Amino acid sequence: MIPLTHSLIIAALLFTLGLLIILLRRELLFILMGLEVMFNGAALTAIAAGQYWNNADGQVLTIFLMVVTAAELAVALILVWLAYEHFKVTQVDMLTQLKDDTQGEPP
Amino acid sequence: MYEIIFYLTAAIAVLAAGAILKVHHPVHAALYLVISLLALALIFFLLGAPLLAVLQVMIYAGAIMVLFLFLIMVMNLRSERNQSLPLPTGWKGPAFLALILWLELLLLLNKYSSEGTKEIIVIEPKTVGHALFGPYLLLVEAAAVLLLATIVAALYLSRKGRS
Numbered sequence: 280m281i282p283l284t285h286s287l288i289i290a291a292l293l294f295t296l297g298l299l300i301i302l303l304r305r306e307l308l309f310i311l312m313g314l315e316v317m318f319n320g321a322a323l324t325a326i327a328a329g330q331y332w333n334n335a336d337g338q339v340l341t342i343f344l345m346v347v348t349a350a351e352l353a354v355a356l357i358l359v360w361l362a363y364e365h366f367k368v369t370q371v372d373m374l375t376q377l378k379d380d381t382q383g384e385p386p
Numbered sequence: 387m388y389e390i391i392f393y394l395t396a397a398i399a400v401l402a403a404g405a406i407l408k409v410h411h412p413v414h415a416a417l418y419l420v421i422s423l424l425a426l427a428l429i430f431f432l433l434g435a436p437l438l439a440v441l442q443v444m445i446y447a448g449a450i451m452v453l454f455l456f457l458i459m460v461m462n463l464r465s466e467r468n469q470s471l472p473l474p475t476g477w478k479g480p481a482f483l484a485l486i487l488w489l490e491l492l493l494l495l496n497k498y499s500s501e502g503t504k505e506i507i508v509i510e511p512k513t514v515g516h517a518l519f520g521p522y523l524l525l526v527e528a529a530a531v532l533l534l535a536t537i538v539a540a541l542y543l544s545r546k547g548r549s
Contacts, residue, residue: 281389281432285393285396286433289400289429292400293399296400296404296407299407300406304407308415312415312416312454315446315450319423319426322438323430326433329435330434330507330509335509335513338435338438339517339518341435341438342514345441345442348446349445350535352450353453353540354539357544359461360461361543363461
């Protein structure tokens with residue numbers, strides 16, 4: 280039997296790696312992939328805890344997590360495609376349409 | 387034996403996730419992401435959640451990765467490198483990790499049928515289904531509404547003739 284701590288350590292490692300991918304790779308596609316890795320760390324936490332207490336709730340939670348992830352990705356990928364189509368950018372730092380014009384005069 | 391397979395699989399999952407940090411091409415990152423998701427499916431199986439292992443392979447490694455690859459194909463990034471396929475450069479790392487995963491699965495299936503597993507407490511899909519359609523029935527309905535809203539949003543965002 281694997282101790283619960285080890286599963287939680289692996290889940291924390293996955294979550295941290297996903298966060299690092301989001302923070303370091305500034306491309307939109309890589310940000311979504313980092314989100315996937317983070318979601319998987321969370322799912323591993325839920326399943327490991329559910330198995331530890333011999334309870335099906337962890338698996339139910341993970342099923343809902345998968346549904347939410349699939350719904351989020353379907354919309355987010357279309358938005359990435361639209362950003363590429365309209366602005367020809369893949370880096371998230373170049374999407375500055377909503378930013379204030381810091382060079383100009385204050386109104 | 388069981389512990390060795392578990393920790394090897396965990397190492398593959400973490401290594402493949404870490405490899406996403408340093409690869410350049412999005413297709414290579416998608417390959418490593420598939421390996422990480424498959425390794426995680428094996429971890430779920432080893433922890434005793436066979437239903438979630440199958441769902442992980444079907445939904446994540448199947449449907450969501452197809453979405454990713456389709457988007458990469460549509461966006462056609464790095465068009466200057468289009469002549470050379472990405473296969474000759476970056477397929478060895480993911481293929482090696484996938485080979486290890488496959489060997490582990492063979493070993494596991496052999497052991498599973500022969501001696502059984504007294505150390506894994508398996509929660510059957512039946513139990514999960516009873517929980518899903520018993521106390522969590524309202525959440526299932528909410529998930530259905532969420533999926534409907536996603537379909538509407540996807541159709542709205544991808545319609546033709548947008549100004």
